[in-house]
Amino acid sequence: MPDDELTALVRAIAWELIQLGYVPTERPGFVQRGDREPVRIVATETWQAMQQILQGAQP
Known part of the structure; x- marks a missing residue:
């Protein structure tokens, strides 16, 4: 799976x-x-993504 798809x-x-x-x-x-x-x-990556989304980044 390419990195952009995984992200x-x-x-x-x-x-x-x-x-x-x-x-x-x-x-x-x-x-x-x-x-x-x-x-x-x-996945720590999921935890970090949750933080970013809650800080205003778009899903």
């Missing part, structure tokens, strides 16, 4: 997680939804 896939996954109410925590790789305990997501 698009990671950003799409990050966008979907945000739409489901998940946000990245201060711990790299962990996301949280509401009051629930933080959960580890496998």
Whole structure:
């Protein structure tokens, strides 16, 4: 899979997680939804993409 396709896939996954109410925590790789305990997501790249999207970058 070319890098640009992989990047698009990671950003799409990050966008979907945000739409489901998940946000990245201060711990790299962990996301949280509401009051629930933080959960580890496998790809740190997805966590970083979530942060970028929430800071104003487009999905």
